[in-house]
Amino acid sequence: MNKERLLDLYYQMVLIRRVEERGAELYQAGKIGGFMHLYIGQEAVSTGLIAAREPRDRVITAYRDHGVAINCGISANEVMAELLGKVTGTSKGKGGSMHMASVEKNMWGGHAIVGGHLPIASGLALGDQYAGNDNVTICMFGDGATNIGYFHEALNLAKTWNLRVLWVCENNQYGMGTAVERASAVSEIRQKAEGYGMKNERVDGMDVLAVYEASKKAIDYVRTEGKPYMLEIMTYRFRGHSMGDPERYRTLPKPVPNRGWKSYSRMCS
């Protein structure tokens, strides 16, 4: 990857960080309402992942979607306008923080029902399969979503029907305030893909280049083999689940800015 490209990835990550810091201030000032889930700490995941897609590949994600929107090419202005409930926002102020989308940028939404967008992701891929193209649908979700029925129905269908979906679990260690091992039968989420005969890989999500390389390989596999694939990307959110999170549940120390990256990437080794 050349210097220009590397700088662009860095720029995207910093832009997400700054937009969300400003968003948090506006939330506290009462200008932004509803639920707001910050991506701070996880920026490398979506930045590396989406850098690896072709523009024709579709992206669909959960409610922690500001960063994903920016990585897909939606402007920071549109994201902020949506947070503020303005008609100039991505969803004309009808969706809010959890519902950013842009058909033009092939970003098929932040979706707020945990796991609810996974069968829809299978459907986007089904639509492409029916149309006879080899677009890939990239579906992002948290570790918490892998415990709900939707996940299993969606993966089963994708494998049975050979749908081109790249399933991307962002394992940030907690489903809201419940640690992975307290909610999931296996704490290595990628093992769940094994149950559906699906190839998979675990990746260090604190390393944007590692995410990029793994994603490139995975997208290529999905496109050429015509089969789904699952990435489990190890990451950590530095802020609360949402703005109203008392954060009483953490056993890992809260990351210190600028030193967080290294210490948390060690978790994945």
Next chain:
Amino acid sequence: MAKITMREAISQALWEEMERDPAVFILGEEVGVWGGTYAVTKGFYDHFGPERIKDTPIAENAIIGAAIGAAMVGQRPIAELMTINFAFSAMDYVVNQAPKLHYMFGGQFRVPLVIRAVGGGGRQLGATHSQTPDAVFAHFPGLKVVSPGTPEDAKGLLKTAIRSDDPVLFLEHATMYQVRGEVPEGEYLLPIGKSKIQRPGRDVTIVTYAKGLELSLKAADELAKDGVEAEIVDLRTLRPLDMEPVLESFQKTNRAVIVEEGWKSYGVGAEVSSRIYEQAFDYVDAPILRVAQKEVPLPYNRTLEQAALPQVPDIVAAVKEVLK
């Protein structure tokens, strides 16, 4: 015009729309090799092939969720739920996703999806397989709910539903597939959201739909023997609800009975009667009565099941009551 069954009318609409538009495909449990559990898609698999007639796993979230996704990217899926009772397993998609996506994302997404589902009691299937929960689904803005009472309406409304750019829940009644009626051949479209006078009369207005239409027509014949001429308004669509023919009829008769197969509490009758009171209060000459299912889970035993379902004599009695 040919006289065909409700099953044939629905089947004809599906077949014609699939021939017309390659974006239309069907997915659901046993819709393909089996031919549909109610034989509606019999012969489709051999003609259209496995790409367009898709047998799914028994997984309602996957069926409706995937249909929504395919619709969002420009296809026109028709998802079949083996019965409306199984919609509860996919409730999130039917009421919380499909009807919301267009609005919530500022008009960017379209969901041209038809969900076909069989409902209704009377076949001794027990409490979890016999429900008529139409009102539940009609509660949600963004979801069109259609439930025809004649083969002609079934064909015309289903064809329109398939061409709609918004999600439509198309409710069929399990005991009405053999009902016969005249149905125009070929291109025949009816607008969604239009109620229809199915029998003219001057003395009382009966508002109903689907199975209730069959029962109400029989009740009207009974009442005619006593010189009572009932006017029957068939809603055909529960959302959007077209009250115009209902109000016109009521302003003439000043008396109404509403007949539905679902439970009375919070039901279609509650909605329709409330709208009559709101919009035609000055014309009310008697309390509006509702005929509906008894407030119990539907029993298996045939006698008990029939006792719990609304019957022709219940409608006759209610009409006589409002005419007192």
